[in-house]
Amino acid sequence: MTTTSPHTPEALDARRWPDVARVPGGPLRALAARAVTGYAAAHAGVRVHTGPEAPEPGRTPAAADDAPVLWLRDPDAFHRRLAADGLIGFGESYMAGEWDSPDPVALLTRLAQDYENLVPRPLQPLRHITLPRRPPSDRNTRAGARRHISHHYDLSNELFSVFLDRTMTYSSGLFADGEPRDMPTLARAQERKIDRLLDGAGVSEGARLLEIGTGWGELAIRAARRGARVTTVTLSAEQRDLARERVADAGVADRVEVALRDYRDVEGSYDAVVSVEMVEAVGERYWPVYFAALDRLVRPGGRVALQSITMEHGLMRASRGSYTWMHKYVFPGGLIPSVTAVEEQLRARTSLAVVDRLSFGHDYADTLRLWREAFSESADRVRELGFDDTFRRMWFFYLAYCEAGFRSGIIDVEQIIMERAR
CATH class of the missing domain: 3.40.50.150 (Vaccinia Virus protein VP39)
Structure with missing residues (x-):
């Protein structure tokens, strides 16, 4: 089952961008992705902001004021994509406008610096099983x-x-x-x-x-x-x-x-x-x-x-x-x-x-x-x-x-x- 993202840009052509226009189903897997997102954010020192309004600096005491921000406009769609397609879904969710950041480079740099530790260690072997493989x-x-x-x-x-x-x-x-x-x-x-x-x-x-x-x-x-x-x-x-x-x-x-x-x-x-x-x-x-x-x-x-x-x-x-x-x-x-x-x-x-x-x-x-x-x-x-x-x-x-x-x-x-x- 798929749904249409409410934050998809108005100009989106579903024929040109079919996997951006669709949000994968799977609410149970999305719950797991939500937990992994929370773990990764805490581990990397990233502040997660949820909602349609832009985040204000330093509003979350759980993270440093200068922490890079992951702004989830549509957290449900974001986690569904992440659960279904991993980093492909992460990028498609950005294309769909479901997440953003006041400083995307700072956010992506912080995540890259700790890339190998963003998934809990017991789940790391599953990366090789769940990641999409290259087509012929x-x-x-x-x-x-x-x-x-x-x-x-x-x-x-x-x-x-x-x-x-x-x-x-x-x-x-x-x-x-x-x-x-x-x-x-x-x-x-x-x-x-x-x-x-x-x-x-x-x-x-x-x-x-x-x-x-x-x-x-x-x-x-x-x-x-x-x-x-x-x-x-x-x-x-x-x-x-x-x-x-x-x-x-x-x-x-x-x-x-x-x-x-x-x-x-x-x-x-x-x-x-x-x-x-x-x-x-x-x-x-x-x-x-x-x-x-x-x-x-x-x-x-x-x-x-x-x-x-x-x-x-x-x-x-x-x-x-x-x-x-x-x-x-x-x-x-x-x-x-x-x-x-x-x-x-x-x-x-x-x-x-x-x-x-x-x-x-x-x-x-x-x-x-x-x-x-x-x-x-x-x-x-x-x-x-x-x-x-x-x-x-x-x-x-x-x-x-x-x-x-x-x-x-x-x-x-x-x-x-x-x-x-x-």
């Missing part, structure tokens, strides 16, 4: 990879332009110590990030560079301005089209080829290969193919520069088979690797050796904050582009959720420079 459609076959990339990156170039900086770079910037962390500075941080990767890969005049994962072309443009000849591949038609425009506008079209091509189908030998936050979309099943391709495509003595979001190895292993809210709504088919997993693939599949590493997860947290703020300020423009309020809440939750992951340290981002044996 989540695999990144060639057709699956095209579908998954299109799901996210072909939404609209205009959508991404409302919250990205002028470089249209959709990965972490690298800030310098002491500089302001605002949107104008983010553009310089993105250029610094790209230049560090190109330097690490030894990209200079006359170099033959392969980029796996084009984005919207900024890295290819900066490499071409160094005098490199660049082949860059993507599975997103929207990205390819805008990247070609930006390459032409930059005056480097004679040195850059932008191709709609799977990395598995790339041929040739290059002096350097660069891949920025692409490996997370590959999927564990295809890591051997991906890392073997890096090794195959770079010449002996050449370098590979990889930028990847990472997580602790034990957490990666524990979550590798889980189907999450992020898979369902944002990034189907992906898995964030650990540094250990990357090193295992390098040893088993390649002649590549790591020569340099840099982690800068705190910079990703600030990059995401700037994106989130720009996205929120552009709500009217997002609606003009045809995206409804449910999508807007989904995208805000995605950005806040990721920011909290980096602020809590549960995930990180690394630049890993590798060299192929001569």
Whole structure:
């Protein structure tokens, strides 16, 4: 039995968002979820506020005045979703407007910091039994990879332009110590990030560079301005089209080829290969193919520069088979690797050796904050582009959720420079 959430946004299209429009049944399981919510809130130092009116600061003596707030507008629907679908239900409940927070990032950060202890210890083994498992459609076959990339990156170039900086770079910037962390500075941080990767890969005049994962072309443009000849591949038609425009506008079209091509189908030998936050979309099943391709495509003595979001190895292993809210709504088919997993693939599949590493997860947290703020300020423009309020809440939750992951340290981002044996 299902019911319609009373707090579902008016603009919600039940055909577009069927699992957000429906609230699962199961009142007995919801009682258990209510108990777990109370346990988790007390354990993490979160203040729970119930009711249609916004919470006032410091009104609950059971928690510190600065405690992050979980505001349950519709506690019954929230607990039903949590009982039925775990963290998928948690995200869908936010999309439906059933819960909120005066500071969602602070709330999600606090929960992430104590993630492993939010469920009573006797119930923790049940996580692996009750969590949804990945469906076969989540695999990144060639057709699956095209579908998954299109799901996210072909939404609209205009959508991404409302919250990205002028470089249209959709990965972490690298800030310098002491500089302001605002949107104008983010553009310089993105250029610094790209230049560090190109330097690490030894990209200079006359170099033959392969980029796996084009984005919207900024890295290819900066490499071409160094005098490199660049082949860059993507599975997103929207990205390819805008990247070609930006390459032409930059005056480097004679040195850059932008191709709609799977990395598995790339041929040739290059002096350097660069891949920025692409490996997370590959999927564990295809890591051997991906890392073997890096090794195959770079010449002996050449370098590979990889930028990847990472997580602790034990957490990666524990979550590798889980189907999450992020898979369902944002990034189907992906898995964030650990540094250990990357090193295992390098040893088993390649002649590549790591020569340099840099982690800068705190910079990703600030990059995401700037994106989130720009996205929120552009709500009217997002609606003009045809995206409804449910999508807007989904995208805000995605950005806040990721920011909290980096602020809590549960995930990180690394630049890993590798060299192929001569």
